[in-house]
Amino acid sequence: xxxxxxxxxxxxxxxxxxxxxxxxxxxxxxxxxxxxxxxxxxxxxxxxxxxxxxxxxxxxxxxxxxxxxxxxxxxxxxxxxxxxxxxxxxxxxxxxxxxxxxxxxxxxxxxxxxxxxxxxxxxxxxxxxxxxxxxxxxxxxxxxxxxxxxxxxxxxxxxxxxxxxxxxxxxxxxxxxxxxxx
Amino acid sequence: xxxxxxxxxxxxxxxxxxxxxxxxxxxxxxxxxxxxxxxxxxxxxxxxxxxxxxxxxxxxxxxxxxxxxxxxxxxxxxxxxxxxxxxxxxxxxxxxxxxxxxxxxxxxxxxxxxxxxxxxxxxxxxxxxxxxxxxxxxxxxxxxxxxxxxxxxxxxxxxxxxxxxxxxxxxxxxxxxxxxxx
DNA sequence: CAGTGGTCTAGACCACGGG
DNA sequence: CCGTGGTCTAGACCACTGG
Numbered sequence: 227x228x229x230x231x232x233x234x235x236x237x238x239x240x241x242x243x244x245x246x247x248x249x250x251x252x253x254x255x256x257x258x259x260x261x262x263x264x265x266x267x268x269x270x271x272x273x274x275x276x277x278x279x280x281x282x283x284x285x286x287x288x289x290x291x292x293x294x295x296x297x298x299x300x301x302x303x304x305x306x307x308x309x310x311x312x313x314x315x316x317x318x319x320x321x322x323x324x325x326x327x328x329x330x331x332x333x334x335x336x337x338x339x340x341x342x343x344x345x346x347x348x349x350x351x352x353x354x355x356x357x358x359x360x361x362x363x364x365x366x367x368x369x370x371x372x373x374x375x376x377x378x379x380x381x382x383x384x385x386x387x388x389x390x391x392x393x394x395x396x397x398x399x400x401x402x403x404x405x406x407x408x
Numbered sequence: 409x410x411x412x413x414x415x416x417x418x419x420x421x422x423x424x425x426x427x428x429x430x431x432x433x434x435x436x437x438x439x440x441x442x443x444x445x446x447x448x449x450x451x452x453x454x455x456x457x458x459x460x461x462x463x464x465x466x467x468x469x470x471x472x473x474x475x476x477x478x479x480x481x482x483x484x485x486x487x488x489x490x491x492x493x494x495x496x497x498x499x500x501x502x503x504x505x506x507x508x509x510x511x512x513x514x515x516x517x518x519x520x521x522x523x524x525x526x527x528x529x530x531x532x533x534x535x536x537x538x539x540x541x542x543x544x545x546x547x548x549x550x551x552x553x554x555x556x557x558x559x560x561x562x563x564x565x566x567x568x569x570x571x572x573x574x575x576x577x578x579x580x581x582x583x584x585x586x587x588x589x590x
Numbered sequence: 591c592a593g594t595g596g597t598c599t600a601g602a603c604c605a606c607g608g609g
Numbered sequence: 610c611c612g613t614g615g616t617c618t619a620g621a622c623c624a625c626t627g628g
Contacts, residue, residue, distance in 0.1 A: 450620090
């Protein structure tokens with residue numbers, strides 16, 4: 227009944243950050259050093275780091291190190307905001323249905339909160355979230371229309387991995403040959 | 409300038425699913441078989457599968473296999489709904505601020521959409537989302553109060569990993585000893 | 591019991607960054 | 610240059626599921 231090693235390490239590092247061992251912006255020891263400290267392989271240690279990165283507690287910088295992130299008012303801190311995450315953690319299947327989607331003139335309240343200029347328009351969306359087909363949330367979201375236009379242009383779906391859209395990664399060969407140099 | 413192998417495999421498998429090679433609910437070949445097919449190690453293949461699981465395209469069932477998920481009206485499909493994901497992909501730091509949080513009587517519209525019964529109450533939350541301190545969304549979310557009560561009880565923050573809250577994983581020892589059996 | 595995903599090892603080479 | 614994170618290998622044992 228013991229938790230996987232990488233989760234134990236996750237908890238340990240999280241505790242030490244909360245205890246103030248490292249401050250926001252500090253670099254924590256390298257993966258290789260931490261692997262020695264915790265007496266595990268580097269791959270296992272990376273799993274622990276990954277869970278902390280996923281939580282927004284740490285952030286990695288290639289070639290530079292791993293740093294304590296500035297979490298500010300991060301999602302999961304305020305309780306109910308991480309609703310979808312909780313659903314996933316409980317093994318539910320989150321989905322959503324958009325039931326309305328239109329451009330409109332912002333209300334005074336919306337204009338203040340989104341710091342809009344006079345004449346700016348907004349896109350207003352209504353959607354229902356489900357967990358395994360059970361409705362768990364009804365949401366009305368208002369976003370500055372300018373932002374939406376930008377995103378439409380850049381073809382959102384392609385920006386998922388790094389900036390991979392520039393590479394058109396070769397994906398045609400099903401059976402790949404051994405990587406060359408390594 | 410070539411994409412990592414696991415992303416190439418991710419793209420390939422995604423293509424084959426979109427092409428209808430496997431239908432929703434189908435079990436795809438095992439990780440070991442796919443590793444042979446793509447001529448990579450199982451760990452590398454698991455990285456590819458993981459990205460597909462993260463996208464909600466596949467789902468794993470311990471001891472049973474990996475299956476094509478029923479995505480339905482999944483988040484990222486409908487464009488603007490995956491706003492936060494897009495921000496993350498672009499290197500922005502997403503945050504949010506809750507500006508209102510109270511229990512209320514549902515409107516008729518809310519009652520219908522959340523399939524509430526007479527007398528059911530809701531929790532209504534207003535929040536602003538930011539990307540690197542720039543407000544990008546104003547949201548009003550309404551959830552059935554019964555659900556919120558449940559989540560309050562079970563101490564949300566502890567349900568992050570599996571059902572780990574029951575285990576109180578030993579995290580006190582910084583320097584761990586070698587795992588026993590392996 | 592046979593197969594599957596979950597975890598873990600002890601190495602390796604690469605591209606990137608400036609403590 | 611030298612350390613860092615990113616990727617990858619070729620194995621291994623475990624817990625779980627039921628084709």
